[in-house]
Amino acid sequence: MHVDALILRRSTRVRQANAGATAVTSPTTPSPTSHLGRSADKQPKDAAPSNGGTRKPPNVDPALAEWVDICTGKKAVFEWVSKQKATALKNFVIKDTWVPFTRMHTEVEVLRAVGESYGFVRYLGHMVLPHRGLEQLALFSNAKNCPESWMCEDWLRVYLDGKEPYFNARVHQLIFYSTVGTSLTAIAHDPWAVAQSMKDVVTALYILFTKGWLHRDVALGNVIPLLDWEENTEDKIDSVWRAFDLDPRFEKLRGMFSHQRSVLSDFDQAVKWGVERAHPPSRSGTPAFLSGARSAAWVLRRDRIDTLFDDLESITWAHFYAVLRRIIEALKPTANEDNDNDNDNDNDSDSDSDDEAIDVDDSDEDADGDILEAGFAELEARHFETFNGDDGYTLTAVKEWILKYGSGDKPIGARVLATTWPLWRRMFRAANAARDIADDFAERLSKEGVPTFGQASAELQTALRQACKDVAFVYLEAINDTLANEFAQYDPFNGPSSDSNDSNPFV
Template structure:
C-alpha cells in the first residue's frame, strides 16, 4: 500500500500574496524569494530570445562623432544616478534611429509614477521607458504602452531586484511569455538585459559599453529586441486580442469556435515565476475569424528578415564581409525543419489517462512542441457563456485539471468543463536549452546576485510551464458578490465543504482553496430530494440525510484544480509551489515558519475555506466601517510574513459565541453565528487529524488508510453541523 502520509510540496514565498499597494522595497524582498534558484545568466541568452543576428552595417559605430558627448557624460564618476538618465537615453535612441529599422520606438527618461499599478505593487517609477514615438510625453505612461523599462543603479543586486519589479508588471500586459528590462550601472558603464518569464529570469552578461566588442553585442541585441517588440513577439497574437481599453478577448484556435470577450475579471494572482492565474466571466461574440495561415517561428523570422532587408543601409565596399541575415535565416530554417516535432493530431473529447500526482505521466506532446502547437479539446463547442481560467501550469501537470473535472463531471458544487486549450508562444521552446546538462566548466549562476540561490554552489533549475485556458461551462461570479447576504455566505461554505468531500472520496485533495477558486452562482440552484437520492456521494454516508434541506439549495462552486493531488498515494514533488498566506491553514503556515514538512489533509482544505471567506468579507467591507480589531485582522492576514498571519489566525480561532467577541466586530457580526461555530469545528478537526497522523508516525509501519479517511470524513460533518446550526440561528434572527 502507498503511504497515506506523503508530505506536502514545500511552499515558496512569492509576490502574489493578498497585500495590495506594497512599497517597492517590500516587493523587491519578496522577489528575491520568488526567484530562488530560477535566475540564469549565460552568453547564450541573446541568441535564445533573438536568434536572427543584426549585421554590423546596422549598428552605429561606437566612435561616431555624435556619441562623443554621450560617452563624456557617461564617463563622469560619482554623479547622482539621475544625472546619467539623459545621456543613457541619448545613447539608446542614437542606436535605434541609426539603423532606420525602427520607425516607432523611442526611449525617454521618466520622472513620474506609472499611470496604473498591478496587484500587490504600488505606483512604480522606472528610470526610463521605451514606448511608441507617438505616445504623448506629458502623460503618465500605462504599463501596456511600455516596450522596455530601464533601471539605473550601481549596486547589482539592488538594481536587478528593482528592475524585476517593472518586469513583473510588464508581464501582466497580455500575459506575455517574456518581458524585458535594461539595467545600467554608471560606475562601470555596463548594460545588462533582463528577460522575465513564467519559467525563470534570464540575464545577459554585463556588457562594458567602453569596450567595442561588448558595445556591438549590446547594440545588436537592443536592435533585435526593439524589432521583435514592435511586432509584439512576446504577446500571444492568435488567442488574445487587446482593444483600446486594454480588455482581453480570447480568439480560440479551434475552427468555428469564434471569440470570447470577457465580461469582467473575477480574480487574478500576479507574480513572475508561477501560474499567474486569471479568472474571467466571458461570453461568445459573433467574431469567427480564423488564425493566420502561418504562425510558425520560421514564418515570423522570415517576416523579420524581410523588414530588415527592406531598410538595408548602403554598405562601405572596404568594410570586411559579414554574414547576411538571409543566410542566417536559411540556416535556422533548415535546422528547424530537421528538428521540428510533428504536429499534434486533433484532440478527442476523451481526457488521456494520467495520474494527477505523477511527474512522469504520459502527455500528448513534449513541451517544445506545445510552444508552437495547440493542444485542445472541447466538449461543449456551442457554449455561449462560460468562466475562463487562464494560467501557466507546470508542464508535467498541465492536463491534471481536465482529468479531474472529467472524473467529477456534473457533481455537486463542482464545475462542468466546456473544454481546454494550450496557448502557443513560438520561440519559447528555445529556453529548453537550460533543461539540458551543463558542461562541467559552465555555470548559469549570476555571479553578482548570489542571494537568489539557496546555496553557494546551487545552479538554477529550469521548470517549463504551459500557458493553458480552461473553459468552465458552469457560470459564476466572484465571491465578493454575495458577502452582503449572511445566509448566502453560509450556504456557499456548505457548498465548498460538499465539493471537497466529493473530491476526497474520489481520492483527491484540492490544496488551493482561495479567493478566486470559490465562485458564486448567479442564481440559486435547487436540488430535489429525488435528485439527491441519485447522487452517489450522498448515499455513501447516512449522516448526509439530516442535511438534505441545507444541501437542497446551492449558492456556489469550487474551481481551479491545478494543484490537485491523490491524497492516498506517494507522489513526486515539484521543488516548491506558491500560495497566498492569507488562505492557508494554520498547520501549513506552521510548517512554513519551522521549515518543516507537513502532510496534505482534508482538514487543511476545509480550514482554508474559513480563511478565504472571512478575508473576502473583511477586504470588501468599507474600511471606515471595520472595527479596530477587524482592521488588525485584515492587516495581519494581508501580511507577507507567515508568522504574523499564523498569530492572527490562532487568535481568531479562539473567538467564541461570547457577546464580547461578537460585539468587537462589525463586518463579521451579521455572520457571527457561523464564524464561532466554524472556528470550533476547525480546531477540533485539526486536533483529531494531527492525533491520527502522530499515531501513524509512531507505529513506524505502513499506515492504516481507513483511519485517516475516517477522521477526514468526520471533519466534513463537524463543518456541516456548524453551518446547519448557524443557518438555524440566522433564520431565527430574521437574517
C-alpha cells in the same frame, strides 16, 4: 468569437476524433528562428542549423521533449466535450493560465474525475497554445553542459554561487467552463448566502476527497458564487447523500441542500492524497487562506502532509475575509480598492512564482484610521490588515489567536462581525476539532514509519476516510445549526428577504 474558431485557429489542418479525449497533431512547420536572439547567420558553430524544420535546442533533458514539441507547434493538444451543448451556450468562461508542464493535465484530470458532481464548475474542454521560440528556454534545464558560446558575458556575475539557473517549463493553457459566476465578495453582504456557499464548498471538497484528490488552494477567487440561486432536484440531493455513503446523518441536513449558491474551481494545485509523493516545506495556495497548520509549516520550513482538514479550514478563512472586505467596501469604499482577482494560484515546489499579496490600496497611509472610522473594532481592523498581507509569521499568529479566542459563545473584539459571529464561532470550533484529528493521524502515520498516506496500511487509510467524512459532517452540521437558528431571519425562501434593509445588517 465562435467556439470552433477559437479552438482551431492555431492549426491549418486538424484531425478531430470522436467524443472524448482528443489529441490533435498540427502539421504546420515553424518558421526558422534564431537562438537566444542571435541572427540566423551568426549562430554559434555548435548550434543546430536553421533548416526550417522543427529544431530542438541541444542538451535538452529528454523529459522536456514533449514540451518542446508543444512550444514549436509540432504537437497541439485539445479536448472538447459535448459540442452540441457548447454551441447552445450564450456565455462561457475561459480560464487563461500558464501552468507548469509537469502539471499540465492535473486540472483536466480532476474535472474529468468529478464530472457532474455537486459543487463543481462544469468542464467543456481545454487546449494548449504553442509559442514558438519558447523552447529555447529548455537550454536552462541543463545549463552547465551547454557550450560557453551560449552563455551571456555576465554569467559568473549573475550566478556567483555556481548553481545552475532554475528552470520550470510552463505551457499556455485555456480551460473552458460552462459555469458562469461572480466574486465571493459580491454575495458577502448576505449572511444566508455566505453560509450556503460554505455548505456547497465543504460538500465539493469532500466529494473531491472521495475521488482521491485534495484541492490545496481554497481561496477567495476559487470559490465561485453562481449568478443566482440554483434549485436542487431531489435526484441531485440524493447524489450528495450517495457521496456520503447514505450516511443517516445526512437526513437532518437534507433541507439545507434545497438550493445551491457556489461552486469550486481552479484545480491547478490539486494532488492525489492516496499516492506516494514528496511533501516539501513550501506552500501551495494563497497565504491568507492557508490553514493555521499549513501556515506554520510554511513559516518553519517543515514538511507537512496535505489533508482534507486543511482544505476545510481554508473555506472559513476565505469567507471570513470576504465578509470583512465587503463591509469595508460598503461602509468606506476608499479604504480598499475593489479588485477580486485574488486567485494567484501560488505554486508549490513545482513552481517558481513569487508570492503575491491580495490586491489592496496601500497608498493611503491612514487606511487603518479609515477602517476604524468605518465602524470596525480595533481587532477587526487588525484582522483585515493581516489578511491583506502575505507575511507568514503574522498570518500564522493571527489565525492561531482567532481559533483560540474566537470560538467562545461571546464575540471578542467583534463589532461589524457581531451579527455573523454565530457562524464564525462554530466554524472555528470545527477547525479546532479537525486539527486535533489531523494531529492524531500524523502521529499514527509516524508510528507506521511511512511518510505518506499512500504508503500507509489499509487500516489507516480506511480510518482516514471515515475521519474525513466525520469532519465534513461537523462542518455541515455547524452551518445547518446556524441557518436554522441565528440566520433563519435571512432565509430568502422561507423567511424575510435577505435583500431587505431591515433584515440585512450589511446594507
